[in-house]
Amino acid sequence: MLPYSRQSIDQSDIDAVVAALKSDWLTTGPAVAEFERAFAESVGTHCAVSFCNGTAALHAAMFALGIGTNDEVIVPAMTFVATANCVLYQGGVPVFADVDPDTLLININDVERKITPRTKAIIAVDYAGQPADYRRLAVLAQKYGLAVVADACHSLGGSEKGVPVGSLADLTCFSMHPVKPITTAEGGMVTTNSTDLAQCLRRFRNHGIERDFRQREASGGYAYGMTDLGFNFRLSDLHAALGLSQLRKLRQFTERRTGIARLYRERLAPYAGIIDPLDLRDATVSSGHLFVVRCRTSAKANRDQIFRSLREMGIGVNVHYLPVYLHPYYREQFGHTEGLCPNAEAAYQEILSLPIYPDMEDVDVDYVCRELTSAAMSTQARAAA
Numbered sequence: 476m477l478p479y480s481r482q483s484i485d486q487s488d489i490d491a492v493v494a495a496l497k498s499d500w501l502t503t504g505p506a507v508a509e510f511e512r513a514f515a516e517s518v519g520t521h522c523a524v525s526f527c528n529g530t531a532a533l534h535a536a537m538f539a540l541g542i543g544t545n546d547e548v549i550v551p552a553m554t555f556v557a558t559a560n561c562v563l564y565q566g567g568v569p570v571f572a573d574v575d576p577d578t579l580l581i582n583i584n585d586v587e588r589k590i591t592p593r594t595k596a597i598i599a600v601d602y603a604g605q606p607a608d609y610r611r612l613a614v615l616a617q618k619y620g621l622a623v624v625a626d627a628c629h630s631l632g633g634s635e636k637g638v639p640v641g642s643l644a645d646l647t648c649f650s651m652h653p654v655k656p657i658t659t660a661e662g663g664m665v666t667t668n669s670t671d672l673a674q675c676l677r678r679f680r681n682h683g684i685e686r687d688f689r690q691r692e693a694s695g696g697y698a699y700g701m702t703d704l705g706f707n708f709r710l711s712d713l714h715a716a717l718g719l720s721q722l723r724k725l726r727q728f729t730e731r732r733t734g735i736a737r738l739y740r741e742r743l744a745p746y747a748g749i750i751d752p753l754d755l756r757d758a759t760v761s762s763g764h765l766f767v768v769r770c771r772t773s774a775k776a777n778r779d780q781i782f783r784s785l786r787e788m789g790i791g792v793n794v795h796y797l798p799v800y801l802h803p804y805y806r807e808q809f810g811h812t813e814g815l816c817p818n819a820e821a822a823y824q825e826i827l828s829l830p831i832y833p834d835m836e837d838v839d840v841d842y843v844c845r846e847l848t849s850a851a852m853s854t855q856a857r858a859a860a
């Protein structure tokens with residue numbers, strides 16, 4: 476089976492984890508500090524604070540911004556559930572904005588329409604790895620006094636006009652799950668230039684305690700104060716050691732993903748109007764996390780037919796995502812129904828994520844394109860008959 480994405484682990488990763496395992500620290504220690512420094516440097520921010528996963532990173536970002544009961548946070552409909560759930564964890568209300576039909580990135584005009592006196596923040600998602608339009612979001616944020624958070628769980632390695640993802644928003648949240656641009660098995664990171672927000676993030680991941688164990692030990696004292704209701708959301712040194720080793724290969728991973736995406740575009744170009752890759756925004760570089768196409772074969776039944784044919788051929792296609800508000804929980808809790816975000820709903824009928832990961836070979840891309848176009852053509856012929 477060709478998966479839609481997977482980790483790329485080599486001997487240097489294995490050696491790094493084994494070395495950490497033999498060190499004095501297993502939990503949050505020197506490897507975490509070193510990983511955070513290297514991560515901040517790679518995205519060009521003053522601070523990077525690690526977490527046990529991307530969802531915890533998003534949750535912490537909501538905490539650091541002071542999101543509380545009934546505060547509204549605007550999120551795109553087309554994303555993984557964690558982008559909206561993190562608002563609920565803080566007692567806030569996620570408000571869904573539609574996406575642009577060509578890129579599936581949050582639609583800025585719809586964001587502005589959905590701002591109310593209760594709106595506190597916007598979370599943009601770098602869908603598939605491409606940065607959202609943070610310049611326009613910053614203008615809106617300034618006008619209405621809002622914070623901008625990037626859910627960059629797809630986009631480490633991406634950039635806009637040479638500015639890396641991580642530096643484009645007030646707070647940027649990353650995931651290091653195995654399918655993401657680099658992996659720590661499970662892990663997350665928040666980057667920011669604000670030392671105040673970073674301090675708040677650090678407290679939140681450590682039970683709301685102002686000083687962590689290493690700092691106490693270094694100072695020789697025993698006293699500590701819990702000032703907030705935090706969580707144990709820390710990353711371990713084992714995970715951080717893997718992250719450091721992976722981070723060194725980020726550029727190489729991004730280049731390979733970009734190469735695969737280019738090959739897909741070339742191979743699929745003759746099928747324009749039937750199989751259409753998503754558009755790229757000008758001056759942006761995508762991390763190449765997902766390669767998403769729209770199957771323009773009219774009905775959802777047809778996309779599902781193509782999906783099944785490819786799965787039968789050992790091609791691990793996927794659908795990212797059902798608009799979040801159409802999940803049973805959101806329907807029941809908030810009464811959301813079809814019609815809220817028409818572009819996201821229309822896209823959901825047509826999208827398919829094709830395999831893309833650094834170790835994928837060109838012949839695999841050829842195979843996927845052959846099977847995909849043949850399934851699309853026969854589905855179309857059936858629909859026409």
Ligand SMILES: *Cc1c(COP(=O)(O)O)cnc(C)c1O
Pocket residue numbers: 528529530531554555557558600626628629649650651652662663
């Ligand atoms: C993966 C992902 C998350 C959650 O990250 P975890 O590390 O799995 O908790 C959040 N948002 C988006 C868009 C993601 O793709």
